[in-house]
Amino acid sequence: MKTSLALFASLFAACTAPLAAQDMAIVNATVVTGDGGEPIKDGVVIIEAGRVTYAGAPDGRSFETDAVMDVNDAWVTPGLFATVTTLGLVDVGAVSQSNDQGAGGAPFGAALETALALNPYSQHLMVHRAAGITRAATSTVPSASIFAGQGAIIDLDNDRSPVMKADAFQMVALGERGAAIAGGSRTASHALLRAALREASMVRRPMPRTHDIEAGSDVLLGSFDVEALRHVVTGEQPLYIRVERASDILQALALKTDFPNLDLVLVGVSEGWLVAKEIAAAGVPVIADGLDDLPSNFEQLAATQSNIGRMTRAGVTVAINAGGLNHARRLPQVAGNLVALNKVPGATGLSWGEAFAAISSIPAKISGMGDQAGVLQPGALGDVVIWDGDPLELGSIPTRVYIDGVEQDLTTHQSRLRDRYKSGPKGAMPKAFDW
Amino acid sequence: MGAALAGVAATATATAKDKDKKKKDDPPEFVAMTEAEGPYASTYTPYPGVATALVGATVFDGAGNRIDNGTVLFKDTKVVAVGDASLSTEGYRVIDGAGKFVTPGIIDIHSHLGDYPSPSVDAHADGNEATAPTTPDVWAEHSVWPQDPGFSRALANGGVTSLQILPGSANLMGGRSATLKNVPARTVQGMKFPGAPYGFKMACGENPKRVYGSRGRMPSTRMGNLSINRQTWFDAINYANDKEAKRDLGKETLVGVLKGEILVHNHCYRADEMAIVMDMAKEAGYRVSAFHHAVESYKIGDLLRENGVCSAIWADWYGFKMEAYDGILENAAFLHQSGACVVIHSDDENDIQRLNQEAAKAQAAGRRLGIDISDATTIGWITLNAAKAMGIDAMTGSLEKGKMADVVLWNGDPLSVYSRPEKVWIDGALMYDMMDRKRRPVSDFELGQPGEGDVK
Numbered sequence: 001m002k003t004s005l006a007l008f009a010s011l012f013a014a015c016t017a018p019l020a021a022q023d024m025a026i027v028n029a030t031v032v033t034g035d036g037g038e039p040i041k042d043g044v045v046i047i048e049a050g051r052v053t054y055a056g057a058p059d060g061r062s063f064e065t066d067a068v069m070d071v072n073d074a075w076v077t078p079g080l081f082a083t084v085t086t087l088g089l090v091d092v093g094a095v096s097q098s099n100d101q102g103a104g105g106a107p108f109g110a111a112l113e114t115a116l117a118l119n120p121y122s123q124h125l126m127v128h129r130a131a132g133i134t135r136a137a138t139s140t141v142p143s144a145s146i147f148a149g150q151g152a153i154i155d156l157d158n159d160r161s162p163v164m165k166a167d168a169f170q171m172v173a174l175g176e177r178g179a180a181i182a183g184g185s186r187t188a189s190h191a192l193l194r195a196a197l198r199e200a201s202m203v204r205r206p207m208p209r210t211h212d213i214e215a216g217s218d219v220l221l222g223s224f225d226v227e228a229l230r231h232v233v234t235g236e237q238p239l240y241i242r243v244e245r246a247s248d249i250l251q252a253l254a255l256k257t258d259f260p261n262l263d264l265v266l267v268g269v270s271e272g273w274l275v276a277k278e279i280a281a282a283g284v285p286v287i288a289d290g291l292d293d294l295p296s297n298f299e300q301l302a303a304t305q306s307n308i309g310r311m312t313r314a315g316v317t318v319a320i321n322a323g324g325l326n327h328a329r330r331l332p333q334v335a336g337n338l339v340a341l342n343k344v345p346g347a348t349g350l351s352w353g354e355a356f357a358a359i360s361s362i363p364a365k366i367s368g369m370g371d372q373a374g375v376l377q378p379g380a381l382g383d384v385v386i387w388d389g390d391p392l393e394l395g396s397i398p399t400r401v402y403i404d405g406v407e408q409d410l411t412t413h414q415s416r417l418r419d420r421y422k423s424g425p426k427g428a429m430p431k432a433f434d435w
Numbered sequence: 436m437g438a439a440l441a442g443v444a445a446t447a448t449a450t451a452k453d454k455d456k457k458k459k460d461d462p463p464e465f466v467a468m469t470e471a472e473g474p475y476a477s478t479y480t481p482y483p484g485v486a487t488a489l490v491g492a493t494v495f496d497g498a499g500n501r502i503d504n505g506t507v508l509f510k511d512t513k514v515v516a517v518g519d520a521s522l523s524t525e526g527y528r529v530i531d532g533a534g535k536f537v538t539p540g541i542i543d544i545h546s547h548l549g550d551y552p553s554p555s556v557d558a559h560a561d562g563n564e565a566t567a568p569t570t571p572d573v574w575a576e577h578s579v580w581p582q583d584p585g586f587s588r589a590l591a592n593g594g595v596t597s598l599q600i601l602p603g604s605a606n607l608m609g610g611r612s613a614t615l616k617n618v619p620a621r622t623v624q625g626m627k628f629p630g631a632p633y634g635f636k637m638a639c640g641e642n643p644k645r646v647y648g649s650r651g652r653m654p655s656t657r658m659g660n661l662s663i664n665r666q667t668w669f670d671a672i673n674y675a676n677d678k679e680a681k682r683d684l685g686k687e688t689l690v691g692v693l694k695g696e697i698l699v700h701n702h703c704y705r706a707d708e709m710a711i712v713m714d715m716a717k718e719a720g721y722r723v724s725a726f727h728h729a730v731e732s733y734k735i736g737d738l739l740r741e742n743g744v745c746s747a748i749w750a751d752w753y754g755f756k757m758e759a760y761d762g763i764l765e766n767a768a769f770l771h772q773s774g775a776c777v778v779i780h781s782d783d784e785n786d787i788q789r790l791n792q793e794a795a796k797a798q799a800a801g802r803r804l805g806i807d808i809s810d811a812t813t814i815g816w817i818t819l820n821a822a823k824a825m826g827i828d829a830m831t832g833s834l835e836k837g838k839m840a841d842v843v844l845w846n847g848d849p850l851s852v853y854s855r856p857e858k859v860w861i862d863g864a865l866m867y868d869m870m871d872r873k874r875r876p877v878s879d880f881e882l883g884q885p886g887e888g889d890v891k
Contacts, residue, residue, distance in 0.1 A: 094756035293891040294553040302886035336852030347890040395799020414763045425736045
């Protein structure tokens, strides 16, 4: 216990019943606040009524708490924030019945609402909670329409209501994917996007009627989709634009000329470093794939692992894209790789603090949860993760995860399989009796 | 003309007999090279190198040993000696490796670089001859595009010096694999690993039955998968026993497997299916070298050990398809605990750049359960074990005297996320140097394009 911290603990570990919010002080921690700064040794984190009231070096303050947890130098961080994911929308990717990621056969695009399809008991939510992700942006992906629909901001706690904000953002695909959906050319996706926004900005009539829905393949934009875009045109709902090529990025930014109220976020952005100054000047944040370095297609010939570092140096706000990973739980690994990049002459990485911010406070801020999630600071949500090592290092995992100050059960299908088979592949009785 | 014919008529019978005799004894007019004569032979020869001594580094030799403050000497394409600081470095260019680490060149046993190259446009999709459920007649090397920029990323970011290019998994029998040295070349022959045996790709489960079942043809079930496989093996056995059989490209590959000259690499996720495949191998009389993907290997570590089959696996992929639903982080650690062979593979143009990191994650999952797997053993998962399963372990995969000087100098612990390959040698030639921007391959495709020669 730090002598400089005057603790008046009223109860010691007596009420550590899981799944209930508790006030606590975590001491002797390597504290990461998530705001871009470097880790703080011998730090303290205080949680009261489900919120952070203090995080940082011990400053001699006094407080009362239910419990003091001495974590013995362990790393303590805010919960990670993953964006843009499909968490909660899919059980098994290749099992179409269990997969709500894309509505390729639907007559809707922009009107689709992710929040309605979310499964709070999805194994992927559990697996990612156990990996330290406590909040996420999640959305369907563009399928029948260039518009993905309206994504949601979710928490990953154990209760049955993951949605924090439904219809939080709209997503649209430009570039090669958008072109393919819109009719085979970028010209078509731009014409469609601009027409849709123009129409949405002029909508005066009441809600569209069901006979406005047409299922024909020629219909690129139904009335309900237009209705959904009204909040995009006014800037109330951010528009996430999936785009990779430098010229496509500039065209996306140029939308603001005709639609000045748009609240843009760029997603993907593999060639962002080529136009980083323009992105920074536009003040548009970016959710970028962290380690793409291959010319996977003609819209990302200039892809490099230095993309995020170079954009960050140019003043762009950049989060690491969770959607570009095999699984969002690799976010810390990607962040760690960007730190390693600093040692490569000619490459541009991130500092440790910047890298951590790119998977915590920055995605939270882009998702409209600045100062609330992805940070440990007074007033922030009590999302705290205690790790068994440097959280960006390979193989480090959370030992405890708190969401809104509530300790989370980290059991998953995977952990149960692990426990069943850790005694060896075979037992005296079939494994089926071991549960 | 007429006179000549008349003269021949009297001895017509004798002449016909002579002609028959001639047919049997004389060489035929048209003859293809036989398999034994090695068509499409490797033209690779090592590039120039200098005698090099790496000193002061922590050495993981790939065979499970660790030497602190070690010395690695290589010269004339071969490893000369590996030992402690007492080894003489006279006559060698000395590179100070203090604070750094040395491993053998990393080996990826499962890659599609070249046959699914970047850019991944339809015109480049050359990995699955998905027009028949068994295509043992195709060879992956005939699809490899040597200009795939992915090779250079695997080298520079992953320290990969050898890799096996496999056909895809649409087919039950996908064809022959190609084992390559990760050197830039104009031709695939210029990359082929001299002396490496061929591999043979097979696939269990969902993919073949989905691809062909969706076309209303066999196989549409797992039992259909097995039926076709078994009949194909029986046909190959009949072919092998038939001295009069006409040459058959596919059967030559299958017979190569039966003879043990071609190594089977079987894409298979589920434990129960792997057990069936091992019985099929016994039935038909061949060996499975490695199951690939094998996310459920941990359920049958004992069977895999007894059958001597390696599992080439990911560290953390799971849940993307039904047969991957039971993937767990502890797969490698549990296999290790069972005494079964572990190989960490990529099957991915991105993960091949970080096989060391995948191995580290798999090691850590064991550590959390008290399964202590040494760093040196973990490095073996991406070096010597891969080489063994590919049949090239006598030539590479570990730092041992006389082996190919395939060497990576890392700027820190290769099992840390904060480390990168600093220098990579293939057969003693320096093919990548992080500190020298020109010592980095740039493929023809990338010339004159945005980002040419960037650090990537």
